Amino acid sequence: MARSTSLLYLDGVSVSFDGFKALNELSLTIAPGEMRAIIGPNGAGKTTMMDVITGKTQPDSGEIYFNGAVDLTGEDEASIAELGIGRKFQKPTVFESHTIWDNLELALKAPRGPFSTLFHVITGAEKKRIEVLLDLIRLGGKRNELAANLSHGQKQWLEIGMLLAQDPKLLLVDEPAAGMTDAETAETAELLKDIAKDHSVVVVEHDMVFVRSLGVKVTVLHEGSVLAEGSLDHVSADERVVEVYLGR
Amino acid sequence: MMSSFLFRAMDARAGIFMAILGAAIVLVPAGNLLVPETSPFHVPTYAVTLMGKYLTYALLALAVDLVWGYCGILSLGHAAFFALGGYAMGMYLMRQIGTRGVYGDPILPDFMVFLNWQELPWYWYGFDMFWFAALMVVLVPGLLAFIFGWFAFRSRVTGVYLSIITQALTYALLLAFFRNDMGFGGNNGLTDFKDLLGFDIQADTTRAGLFAASGLALVVCFLICRALTRSKLGKVLVAVRDAESRTRFLGYRVEHYKLFVWTLSAMMAGIAGALYVPQVGIINPGEFAPANSIEVVIWVAIGGRGTLVGAVIGAVLVNFAKTWFTAALPEIWLFALGGLFVFVTLFLPKGIVGTFSQGWTALRQRKISAAYEAGSDEPPTAPPHSPGAPANVTIPKPSAPVSGAAEPQPAE
Ligand SMILES: Nc1ncnc2c1ncn2[C@@H]1O[C@H](COP(=O)(O)OP(=O)(O)OP(=O)(O)O)[C@@H](O)[C@H]1O
Ligand SMILES: [Mg+2]
Numbered sequence: 120m121a122r123s124t125s126l127l128y129l130d131g132v133s134v135s136f137d138g139f140k141a142l143n144e145l146s147l148t149i150a151p152g153e154m155r156a157i158i159g160p161n162g163a164g165k166t167t168m169m170d171v172i173t174g175k176t177q178p179d180s181g182e183i184y185f186n187g188a189v190d191l192t193g194e195d196e197a198s199i200a201e202l203g204i205g206r207k208f209q210k211p212t213v214f215e216s217h218t219i220w221d222n223l224e225l226a227l228k229a230p231r232g233p234f235s236t237l238f239h240v241i242t243g244a245e246k247k248r249i250e251v252l253l254d255l256i257r258l259g260g261k262r263n264e265l266a267a268n269l270s271h272g273q274k275q276w277l278e279i280g281m282l283l284a285q286d287p288k289l290l291l292v293d294e295p296a297a298g299m300t301d302a303e304t305a306e307t308a309e310l311l312k313d314i315a316k317d318h319s320v321v322v323v324e325h326d327m328v329f330v331r332s333l334g335v336k337v338t339v340l341h342e343g344s345v346l347a348e349g350s351l352d353h354v355s356a357d358e359r360v361v362e363v364y365l366g367r
Numbered sequence: 368m369m370s371s372f373l374f375r376a377m378d379a380r381a382g383i384f385m386a387i388l389g390a391a392i393v394l395v396p397a398g399n400l401l402v403p404e405t406s407p408f409h410v411p412t413y414a415v416t417l418m419g420k421y422l423t424y425a426l427l428a429l430a431v432d433l434v435w436g437y438c439g440i441l442s443l444g445h446a447a448f449f450a451l452g453g454y455a456m457g458m459y460l461m462r463q464i465g466t467r468g469v470y471g472d473p474i475l476p477d478f479m480v481f482l483n484w485q486e487l488p489w490y491w492y493g494f495d496m497f498w499f500a501a502l503m504v505v506l507v508p509g510l511l512a513f514i515f516g517w518f519a520f521r522s523r524v525t526g527v528y529l530s531i532i533t534q535a536l537t538y539a540l541l542l543a544f545f546r547n548d549m550g551f552g553g554n555n556g557l558t559d560f561k562d563l564l565g566f567d568i569q570a571d572t573t574r575a576g577l578f579a580a581s582g583l584a585l586v587v588c589f590l591i592c593r594a595l596t597r598s599k600l601g602k603v604l605v606a607v608r609d610a611e612s613r614t615r616f617l618g619y620r621v622e623h624y625k626l627f628v629w630t631l632s633a634m635m636a637g638i639a640g641a642l643y644v645p646q647v648g649i650i651n652p653g654e655f656a657p658a659n660s661i662e663v664v665i666w667v668a669i670g671g672r673g674t675l676v677g678a679v680i681g682a683v684l685v686n687f688a689k690t691w692f693t694a695a696l697p698e699i700w701l702f703a704l705g706g707l708f709v710f711v712t713l714f715l716p717k718g719i720v721g722t723f724s725q726g727w728t729a730l731r732q733r734k735i736s737a738a739y740e741a742g743s744d745e746p747p748t749a750p751p752h753s754p755g756a757p758a759n760v761t762i763p764k765p766s767a768p769v770s771g772a773a774e775p776q777p778a779e
Contacts, residue, residue, distance in 0.1 A: 195615070208613070213610075214610055215609055216605060236602075237598050
C-alpha cells in the first residue's frame with residue numbers, strides 16, 4: 120500500500136541496542152480503520168516496534184509516517200500521543216495512587232497544558248464519558264478505589280479504558296490478555312473487536328485462541344523483521360512460522 | 368474560573384489548619400503588644416521572633432513538599448532559593464541604613480567602603496525601593512529555578528541525579544557568595560539592619576508585624592498549593608510522581624509541569640527567605656550550605672510528604688526541638704535529628720500527618736461498618752482519597768470499602 124493512503128507506515132526501520140538488532144529493516148503498513156494482530160516469539164521486537172512508533176525509542180534508520188504525511192521520527196512521546204496514537208503497555212501501567220475515576224479523567228481527551236489543567240473544571244459531558252467507559256470496562260463499582268488495589272486483569276482493562284478515553288485514531292495494544300482467565304480473554308477480544316469498529320488497532324498477543332477470535336490479518340515478526348503476513352490460517356501454514364513460533 | 372479554583376482549596380482539614388494559623392497570627396502579636404509583661408499570657412518579643420522564624424521555615428518546607436511530595440522532585444537545593452530571597456531583602460535593608468553606617472556613606476554599604484569600592488555595582492541599583500526588592504525576592508529565585516529546571520527537565524534528569532545537581536547548585540552559590548568581589552558582603556554577609564519601610568527593625572511592633580506577615584504569607588501560599596494540588600493539574604503532578612513515562616504517553620508534556628511547580632516553589636522559598644532575614648537580622652553565605660537543604664527535606668519527611676499540612680507541622684516541630692536541644696544539649700542535636708529521621712523512615716513512612724489521617728480513615732471506616740452491620744442505613748464507603756493523591760473535585764457515588772491506601776511510591 121502506498122504511504123499516502125496508509126494510517127501507519129513503517130519502512131526499513133532498524134533499531135539496535137549495543138550492536139544487537141532489535142528491529143531489522145522492519146516494514147509494515149496499517150490501513151485506516153484496520154485491525155491488525157502481531158505475533159512472534161519472545162524478543163522478536165514487537166514491543167520495540169511500539170516503542171519506536173510512540174517516540175520512546177528513536178530508530179537508527181528508516182521511515183515512520185502517521186496519517187500518510189506526518190513524520191514521527193524525532194517527535195517525542197507527548198506530541199505523538201497528541202497526534203492520536205494511544206498505547207497500552209505490556210506490563211499494565213496505571214496511576215496507582217489515583218482512583219479509577221481519576222485515572223480515566225487524566226486520560227480523557229482534553230487540553231494537556233499546565234494552565235488548562237490548572238483551571239479545568241470537569242464538565243457534564245466529561246462525566247458522562249467517564250461513566251460510559253466505567254461501564255464498558257466493568258469497573259463502575261470500583262470507581263473510587265485506588266488503582267493500586269485492582270487485580271492484574273482489572274488493571275489491563277483500566278488501561279484499555281484509559282486508551283479509549285484518549286480517543287486516539289490508532290491504538291497500540293501490547294498483550295492485553297496476559298494474566299487473564301480464558302473467560303476474561305474472550306471478553307477482552309470482544310471488547311477489542313468493538314473498539315475496532317471505529318478505531319484502527321494494532322494488537323500484540325501470544326494467545327492464539329485470542330488472535331483467532333479477532334479474525335483479522337496477522338503479521339508474524341521474527342528477529343526484528345516481518346516473517347509472514349496474512350490470515351491466521353495462512354501464516355499458520357507457513358513452515359518458517361511453525362518452526363520459529365507455532366511449533367514450539 | 369478563579370473562584371472555583373480557590374474553592375477547591377477548602378475542606379475540613381484545610382479549615383482547621385487555617386483557623387489555627389489565623390488564631391496564631393492574631394493572638395501571638397496581641398499577647399506581645401497588648402498583654403502587660405507581668406501577665407502569664409504575655410508573649411516575650413524573643414518568642415515572637417522565634418516563632419516568626421519557624422513560620423518562614425514552614426513556608427520553605429511547604430515549597431519543598433509541593434515539588435517533592437506531589438511531583439517527586441527531591442530537591443536538595445531549596446535553601447538556595449530561600450537564601451536568594453533573603454539576600455534580595457537584605458540588600459534593601461542595607462540600603463535603608465544610609466548614613467547611619469559606621470562609615471556614614473549615604474549610598475555605599477559599609478562593606479563596600481571597607482573594600483575601597485568607589486561606586487555601587489549595577490546589580491545593587493533599585494534595591495533602595497521596597498517594591499523593587501520585593502519583586503526581586505520572587506523574580507531572582509524564580510528565574511534561577513526556571514533556567515535550571517528548563518535544562519534539567521528537558522534533558523530528563525530525574526531521581527537521584529537531579530537531587531545531586533540541586534546540591535551542586537546550592538554549593539556553587541555558597542562558594543560564589545563567600546567571595547568579597549561578588550559584592551554581597553563576603554562571608555560576613557549583610558547585617559546591622561536599621562529599619563524596614565521606615566519602621567525600626569528592633570521595635571516590638573515591627574517584630575509582631577513581621578510575625579503576622581510570615582503567618583499571612585504561609586496562609587496564602589498554603590491556599591495556593593492546596594488549590595493547585597487538588598486541581599486536575601495536581602492529579603497530573605501525582606501521575607508524574609508515580610509513573611512519569613506513562614504520563615508522557617497520555618500526551619502530557621511532563622517537563623512543562625515540572626518546570627511550572629518547580630519555579631513556583633522556588634518563588635515561595637524566596638518569599639520565606641525574605642521574611643526570615645529581617646527577623647534574624649542577618650543573611651550570610653552559610654544559608655546556602657548544602658546541609659540546610661537536606662534538613663528541610665527531613666522536616667517534610669517527618670511531618671508527612673505530600674500532605675502540605677505535614678510540611679508545616681514538621682518544620683515547626685523539628686525547629687522547636689532544635690531550639691530546645693541546642694540550648695540544653697547542643698552536642699547531641701545532630702544525632703537526635705538523624706535518629707528522628709531514621710525513626711520516622713522506619714516506623715512512620717508517611718510521616719506524622721500521613722500516619723494520622725490513615726489511622727483516622729481506618730477508624731471511621733470500622734465505625735461505619737460496625738454501624739452498618741448493626742442496621743444503620745448508611746452503607747460503608749470507601750475513603751475517597753489517599754493522602755498522597757489530591758482530592759477529586761467531583762466525588763461520584765461511593766462503593767465498597769477498600770482495604771488500604773496505596774503504598775507511597777519512591778521518587779523514582
Ligand atoms: N532498552 C533496551 N535495551 C537493550 N535491549 C533491549 C531494549 N529493549 C528491548 N531490548 C531487546 O530487544 C529485543 C526485542 O525486545 P522486545 O521487547 O521488543 O520483544 P517482544 O517481541 O516484545 O518480546 P515479548 O514477547 O517477550 O514481549 C529483546 O532481545 C530485548 O532484550
Ligand atoms: Mg513485548
